[in-house]
Amino acid sequence: MTFQTLDDIEDGQRVLVRLDLNSPVEDGDVQDNRRFDRHAETIRELVDRDFEVAVMAHQGRPGRDDFVSLEQHADILADHIDSDVEFVADTFGPDAIHEIAGLEAGDVLVLENTRMCDEELPEEDPEVKAQTEFVQTLKGEFDAYVNDAYSAAHRSHASLVGFPLVMDAYAGRVMETEYEANTAIAEKEFEGNVTMVVGGTKATDVIDVMTHLDEKVDDFLLGGIAGELFLRAAGYPVGYDIDDADLYDHQWEKNSEKIESMLDAHRDQISLAVDLAYEDDGSRAEQSVDDIDEKTVSYLDVGSETVMEYSPVIRDSEAVFVKGALGMFEDERFSVGTAGVLEAIADTDCFSVVGGGDTSRAIEMYGMSEDEFGHVSIAGGAYIRALTGAELVGVEVLKR
Numbered sequence: 001m002t003f004q005t006l007d008d009i010e011d012g013q014r015v016l017v018r019l020d021l022n023s024p025v026e027d028g029d030v031q032d033n034r035r036f037d038r039h040a041e042t043i044r045e046l047v048d049r050d051f052e053v054a055v056m057a058h059q060g061r062p063g064r065d066d067f068v069s070l071e072q073h074a075d076i077l078a079d080h081i082d083s084d085v086e087f088v089a090d091t092f093g094p095d096a097i098h099e100i101a102g103l104e105a106g107d108v109l110v111l112e113n114t115r116m117c118d119e120e121l122p123e124e125d126p127e128v129k130a131q132t133e134f135v136q137t138l139k140g141e142f143d144a145y146v147n148d149a150y151s152a153a154h155r156s157h158a159s160l161v162g163f164p165l166v167m168d169a170y171a172g173r174v175m176e177t178e179y180e181a182n183t184a185i186a187e188k189e190f191e192g193n194v195t196m197v198v199g200g201t202k203a204t205d206v207i208d209v210m211t212h213l214d215e216k217v218d219d220f221l222l223g224g225i226a227g228e229l230f231l232r233a234a235g236y237p238v239g240y241d242i243d244d245a246d247l248y249d250h251q252w253e254k255n256s257e258k259i260e261s262m263l264d265a266h267r268d269q270i271s272l273a274v275d276l277a278y279e280d281d282g283s284r285a286e287q288s289v290d291d292i293d294e295k296t297v298s299y300l301d302v303g304s305e306t307v308m309e310y311s312p313v314i315r316d317s318e319a320v321f322v323k324g325a326l327g328m329f330e331d332e333r334f335s336v337g338t339a340g341v342l343e344a345i346a347d348t349d350c351f352s353v354v355g356g357g358d359t360s361r362a363i364e365m366y367g368m369s370e371d372e373f374g375h376v377s378i379a380g381g382a383y384i385r386a387l388t389g390a391e392l393v394g395v396e397v398l399k400r
């Protein structure tokens, strides 16, 4: 093993633990998901071993609807570990320090959303993050730091990369298992076709990675926001924001050149939706992309014809990697693309990985089970970066 794990730390210490509890938020309500389930194992072990535990985690980004407090996360975590979890609405100020000082063996305290601290977010070198007041203040309160947030390890944020430089640092159980699984997957060689299903809202993350995977992946099947941006590059009048949406235009500005050059160089490898779905009078309606003259509605899923085209590609694949949903599957009307593709994968005996805190929720939501897939990762962006063989900064600092 390349970093220290919970096997290397003595019981009963005061530990600062970074989890990734970033979750879907619907109408202000944080949705339970696989991240709680997986991280609960780490926390349960720490509680059973009499550690005094303070948890750091983030939720959303400033300015977005899902940028909310971690108060609900503390309650959901308590249900998963079947034990009390306290919450303090402070990241590292006097209230947080007061609650931390009161921790006793087996106690768990969740600190407020790390992204409410100004020093957390700007991407800077670990050395810079280690000198922030946030890191310098909290480090004195603990014996050790545990990072369990593999799924956020591609971000050079203070809570992820600052502490390992100034404290004894260990990988939690999720960090350990995700690192091992994803590194092994990145090293796998496949003789047959390799397919990657690309969707979701974080188009910038996936497009960056696609440019590094064109030799490893034979077919990219697109949907979600990335899919619409590719359609826009191919000349269709879709893939831009209407009303007050903020999903397309800024990502288009950042990526249009990359998308256009990918389409030029790899058109044969890239499948785009042939139809899209939208809401019409409360129901799902579909439209062929060739019939769209002007974007007047928000497209919330790929259409049924697209699923019929993507399914045989999946059936003929030796390996399928999924990053991001093909539509807004949380609403059943717009689950056809995501559920259809996941069912096609579950029905074949290909090796498969489904990644992403949001996307992996579709598995149980639409009647499938985790065993029908090779690996279900709670990481999205981190896992696809790992597939390219890239290092994750949050993992690298743990190895120092």
Ligand SMILES: Nc1ncnc2c1ncn2[C@@H]1O[C@H](COP(=O)(O)OP(=O)(O)O)[C@@H](O)[C@H]1O
Pocket (backbone or CB within 6 Å): 024, 199, 200, 201, 202, 203, 223, 224, 225, 299, 300, 301, 323, 324, 325, 326, 327, 328, 329, 330, 355, 356, 357, 358, 359, 360, 379, 380, 381
């Ligand atoms: N056309 C669309 N419009 C709005 N949301 C979409 C669309 N397609 C996919 N999504 C959303 O993408 C989310 C998953 O994307 P993302 O957060 O990038 O992935 P993950 O967290 O799984 O890595 C889902 O919650 C789904 O609702």
Ligand SMILES: O=C(OP(=O)(O)O)[C@H](O)COP(=O)(O)O
Pocket (backbone or CB within 6 Å): 020, 022, 060, 061, 151, 152, 155, 202, 205, 356, 357, 358, 378, 379, 380, 381, 382
């Ligand atoms: O949910 C996450 O990433 P993912 O959606 O790629 O799985 C991580 O918590 C990172 O969050 P961020 O993409 O807002 O930095």
